[in-house]
Amino acid sequence: xxxxxxxxxxxxxxxxxxxxxxxxxxxxxxxxxxxxxxxxxxxxxxxxxxxxxxxxxxxxxxxxxxxxxxxxxxxxxxxxxxxxxxxxxxxxxxxxxxxxxxxxxxxxxxxxxxxxxxxxxxxxxxxxxxxxxxxxxxxxxxxxxxxxxxxxxxxxxxxxxxxxxxxxxxxxxxxxxxxxxxxxxxxxxxxxxxxxxxxxxxxxxxxxxxxxxxxxxxxxxxxxxxxxxxxxxxxxxxxxxxxxxxxxxxxxxxxxxxxxxxxxxxxxxxxxxxxxxxxxxxxxxxxxxxxxxxxxxxxxxxxxxxxxxxxxxxxxxxxxxxxxxxxxxxxxxxxxxxxxxxxxxxxxx
Numbered sequence: 001x002x003x004x005x006x007x008x009x010x011x012x013x014x015x016x017x018x019x020x021x022x023x024x025x026x027x028x029x030x031x032x033x034x035x036x037x038x039x040x041x042x043x044x045x046x047x048x049x050x051x052x053x054x055x056x057x058x059x060x061x062x063x064x065x066x067x068x069x070x071x072x073x074x075x076x077x078x079x080x081x082x083x084x085x086x087x088x089x090x091x092x093x094x095x096x097x098x099x100x101x102x103x104x105x106x107x108x109x110x111x112x113x114x115x116x117x118x119x120x121x122x123x124x125x126x127x128x129x130x131x132x133x134x135x136x137x138x139x140x141x142x143x144x145x146x147x148x149x150x151x152x153x154x155x156x157x158x159x160x161x162x163x164x165x166x167x168x169x170x171x172x173x174x175x176x177x178x179x180x181x182x183x184x185x186x187x188x189x190x191x192x193x194x195x196x197x198x199x200x201x202x203x204x205x206x207x208x209x210x211x212x213x214x215x216x217x218x219x220x221x222x223x224x225x226x227x228x229x230x231x232x233x234x235x236x237x238x239x240x241x242x243x244x245x246x247x248x249x250x251x252x253x254x255x256x257x258x259x260x261x262x263x264x265x266x267x268x269x270x271x272x273x274x275x276x277x278x279x280x281x282x283x284x285x286x287x288x289x290x291x292x293x294x295x296x297x298x299x300x301x302x303x304x305x306x307x308x309x310x311x312x313x314x315x316x317x318x319x320x321x322x323x324x325x326x327x328x329x330x331x332x333x334x335x336x337x338x339x340x341x342x343x344x345x346x347x348x349x
Contacts, residue, residue, distance in 0.1 A: 016185065025184060029053055032139075032189070034076040037321065038259045038272045039069065042223065042243040045251040045335030047327055050076065051139075053187040055180055055218050059146070059194040059209045060225030065241045065261060066193045067095050067143055069225070071103035072267070073191060074141060078106055081137040086110045087128060089121055089142045118171040119151040122178070129182040139189050145172065146195030146210050173214025180218045196224055209246070222247040230260060238262035240271075252336050270317045274308070280329035282320060283311075296325035 009017050018024070032051035034040055043050050051073050058066045078084045088110050100107050115121045125140065132138060150168035183190050194215065198205040207224050209216060216222065224246050230238040238261050245255040258275075260268040274291070277283035282294050284301065291311055293302045306316065320326045 030080075030187065032073065032076045032080050034072050036072055036259070036267060036269055036271070038243070038257050039072055041272075041330060041334055042245065042251065042255075042257045043221070045248075045255075045331060047321055047330050049250070051189050051191075052220070053189050054183050054220040055176060055215075056189065056191045056221040056223075057145075057194050057209060057215050057219045058191060058223050058225065059196050059246075060207075060223075061196060064225040064227055065239070065259070066225055067099075068103065068261075068267075069223075069241075069243075069259070070141055070143070070191050070193060071095070071100060071105055073189075074100075074110075074139060075104040077137075077139045077189070078109055079104075084109065084137040084139065087113070087138055087140045089113050089115050089125065089140070091115050091121075091142075091148045092144055095143060115148065117149050117151045117154055118168060118175065121148065122171065122175040125175070126178055129179060129186070129188075132182075132186055132188065134186045136186065136188075140183075140191070142190070142192040144193035144195065145215065146193065169212030169214065172211045173217075176214040176218035216247065219247060220249050221245075221251075230262065237264070248336065250336050251334050255334055257334075268312055270312050273317060273320075274311055276330065276333070277320060277326065279333075280326060282323075282326055282329070293320070296320065296323040 005019060009019070016024070020026070029052045031044065031049050033048060034043075034050055037047050040047055040050050043052075058070055060066055074086045077086065086105065086109065090112060091114070093114070097107050100110060113124060115124070121142065128138075150165055150171050152167045153165040156163055156165065179190060182188070192215065195210045196207040197210055199208050207226075209222060209224065222245075224244045225241050226244060227239045227241045229236055230240055240258050240260045243257045243259060245251050245253050245257075247253060248255075258272040260271040262268060274283065278285065281299075282296050284292050284294060286292055286301075286305070289307060290305045291308065292305055293316070294300065295302055310316070
């Protein structure tokens with residue numbers, strides 16, 4: 001059998017051919033852990049997981065914090081890799097240099113490529129991917145797929161034709177079909193911002209990601225972002241953006257992870273964790289408006305009571321984030337497939 005295996009591998013004209021047991025494409029992938037636990041949970045079902053290679057779609061209506069969530073990931077990517085570059089394809093021009101800098105992204109390591117149509121994006125991105133090799137640290141960000149016209153749509157407008165465009169979905173499907181193997185084989189993450197629309201003909205219309213089925217089939221992760229208001233008295237003070245897991249290879253689909261953003265403080269770093277800790281029994285509510293922590297190992301109620309606003313601190317959360325019990329509870333709730341590598345929480349995490 002071994003001689004047959006060797007002959008088959010030798011006869012293959014594809015240099016990456018190997019036995020499945022030895023295949024490099026099923027080795028554990030690097031994960032890009034962000035500074036926001038809620039985003040890590042949405043990416044991996046795990047407090048200590050994060051962004052991996054492959055295609056990801058972040059979709060939602062306008063003004064739903066989509067670009068900002070992606071910039072959190074971009075900053076984390078550059079933080080992990082000193083030579084990490086963001087290849088930024090821009091069709092909306094809504095994220096100026098200062099916006100990147102506000103999220104900690106080094107703009108000296110961002111390649112800005114303006115695009116006007118799907119075909120232009122497809123040709124350029126395939127040219128870039130063809131030249132990249134495994135070990136190159138590049139994250140691709142497209143803002144946005146949802147607002148990108150097809151070449152035919154542009155040409156019809158120039159020719160003053162008002163016919164319907166039937167090519168856009170096909171071109172997008174072609175784009176995603178071509179990039180997917182390169183992303184996986186070269187360990188490159190690609191995050192595309194997209195729009196949503198309401199499903200037609202349903203009593204309870206659901207949000208649908210625009211652009212046809214190509215992105216849906218090829219994406220490892222699809223998030224649909226919704227939002228609700230956060231008020232102080234009668235004044236609007238911010239929003240809670242809920243990450244709805246539409247598709248994931250690691251997180252249970254239909255999971256909902258909240259991310260609170262306040263006008264005067266930006267992202268609330270420990271968004272969503274309080275409800276999860278209450279559910280896990282590691283924080284209790286002894287009386288209205290007050291919270292107390294519970295020792296994760298012994299179940300003993302610890303001294304000290306906190307108002308909700310006082311729980312958003314490293315002192316309150318870091319011991320829990322490092323505890324095996326809380327990490328196990330998060331994985332139990334969100335992780336799609338149990339991952340043995342995440343059994344232990346190291347002291348330096």
